[in-house]
Amino acid sequence: MSMQSQPASAKSGRRSFFKGAFAVVITGIAALVPSLAAFFVLTDPLRRAGESISSVRVTSLEALPNDGVPRKFPVLAPRTDAWNKYADAPIGAVYLRRTGERSVEALNVVCPHAGCFVDFSGERGQFICPCHNSSFKVDGSRAALTSPAARGLDSLEVEVRADGSVWVRFENFEAGRAEKIPVA
């Protein structure tokens, strides 16, 4: 098509402006149909309420000698992962440390810096993150001010029941922040 022979209607002011405007709006609406459907599906995880957190049994007191050394335990709990339901899926791990006859401290093993699992070094008596070298004291507080982690290891609610079993309310918290914000 040559450029000289533009249709007359394209030049005639207001009417063609409205036609053009309608063309844009109508195309936009048509394009919205698939786009909105895609948008809603992709952002669905944002609108889902997190799973309710309840305490799970992790171990018993007998497994925790009173020597002040933290010991690592996997946390198995019911989990719904999209279309799968698990009765006891590994959802994380905790360090447990006996602090008294019937008292236990629980720390999430996830480094609050970037989410690696920290290791307890018996030699140094500290938790060391193998990724970016954050270090934490045995109680979970940061060992060095230069540590890349913005807060200490996340302590978790722990309960020692009458039968000597140790129950932990397991939660993960947002990495890289000074405050403990639960991951929804």
Next chain:
Amino acid sequence: MKGALDWLDQRTGFRQLVEDLFFANIPGGSRWRYATGTAVIFCIFIQFVTGVALWLSYSPSTQTAWESVNYLQNHVAGGWMLRGLHHYTAQILPVVLALHLMQVVIGGAYKAPREVNFWFTLLLIQVVLFMALTGYQLPWDQKGFWATKVAMNILGIVPVIGQKLQTILIGGPDYGQLTLTRFFGIHAGILPGTLIALLIIHAYLFRRHGFKGAQSSRKPDAPFWPDQALRNAVVCLAIAATLSFLIVRHRLFGTSGPLGAELGAPADPSEPYSAARPEWYFLFLYQFLKYFPAQMEIMGAIIIPGIVMTIIFLMPFIGRSPSGHRFNIGFLACVFVCAGLLASIAFSGDAHNSSYQAAVKAARLEAERVKQLADSPTGVPAGGAITLLRNDPFTQGPKLFAKNCASCHRYNGHDGLGNFVKDPQHASDLADFGSRAWLAGLLDPECVSSTNYFGATKLRDGKMPKFVKTKVAHYMPEQKAQLQKVIAAVSAEAQLKSQALSDAHDAADIVEGRALFRDAIGCADCHQLREPDENATAPDLTGWGSREWLVKFLNNPAHPNFYGDHNDHMPAFGEKQILTSQSIGLIADWLRGDWYEPAKP
């Protein structure tokens, strides 16, 4: 023929296209360094061909991702080559892109009127890097799982939208099924689509402006065909040769390493992975992050890289003056040198970090083990390969022993995993437990009171050491021979795999040994062996060292059938719910050396 081509040309204009493509003028003639663009295109071509073939072999779910990749790698002819090509092309693509960028900047090809095309190159680089990141995770092995988790957490620190973006990308608060479907869709759909669009625009703009060429050259101009085309073809062949070499290099040199790309053990969210590192071309960022104290990592992860990227984007404007052009070259060189320096600091740091090296070694062993188990007659269960390692005595036994037993016991003097234990040894060394050698040590007057047997327990002064030291110590040769038969008889109760042959060979001795146990040697004064005795005061040796016996013993060693009131510090692991019955079974199997062994080739 000519008529048909004319017909086609009238409708498509392909002759003009061929003319433009092959006979484009190169000012100053062909050069090797102009081949970088073709090298990028060739790498992307490899990624598309191998990527589509991988796609047709891959199943993105937490129960099937690792499994389908393992199947491809180890059970499909040429699967290792396909994976290897895709993996190593992703490894060299950043180098090729960096060379291309350097060539464009040094040659001044980013300046007017090619600014927009330069920006498309930069966008292309970012798309490629994001593809590398998403692709890293798809095999769903420990390495990809943990390394990308760190990257996602770093994304989460972006103000306001970071956490939301993270949740959308991984499909929920934590890694799971939707993480794989989304990463796969991004890696195989969204990003390649974007890449094609960018390449088409890039090619269109390139055609529009033509070759930049050298500014001052003594050589005459030349068309692309055939000089430059030949150089480009040689470069492509060199890339293909390099890739093939990288894929088979461990076989060539006989070094330990995978054929093609590595595949770690299946991702396990409760199993830490201390060997997590990003791919080498992200190592500089990884190292950079270490220098930023708490709350400042946004500087290292986002703001400073963002500033660097912005300066590179602005290069066409900075480069309008000759000094600006020199600044651009210097700046880019500086960025590459700094990145290289940071990466080499990370490399040498890891090379001297013994705990990292140990973690890498452990990860390799687990990867090798899970491959053996997947190849075993049982194979990969429908629920996924993750249970293979979790239910494997060879893998879990040492870990469980180190955590639950090694504070008192030892295994060949170590904690089961090969580590030295600081605490003093309180109880027996359980390496070879159940074997004739172990029993012979127990019945040796020199050994019974050593810490490897009863030496550090309250049973030290019990009847058994007394029997060994007062009776066995003075045995005549004939009695010693009888004792050997008793040892064979009791050890046969354990039904150890390692002793199956000698147990069968000495069947007659074993029968005789059982009688000697009762009569001549007098073991039956305290113990029972296959004949119930209500007055027995020492552990029941019926089935001693067998799986069933060990499981019951670990459940409660203070049971009347075992140590009863004489039990020292040994906890009732089962009854007190310190260990699950599954863990107890794994320890028992491991102590007895009962795990799957692949047939020797």
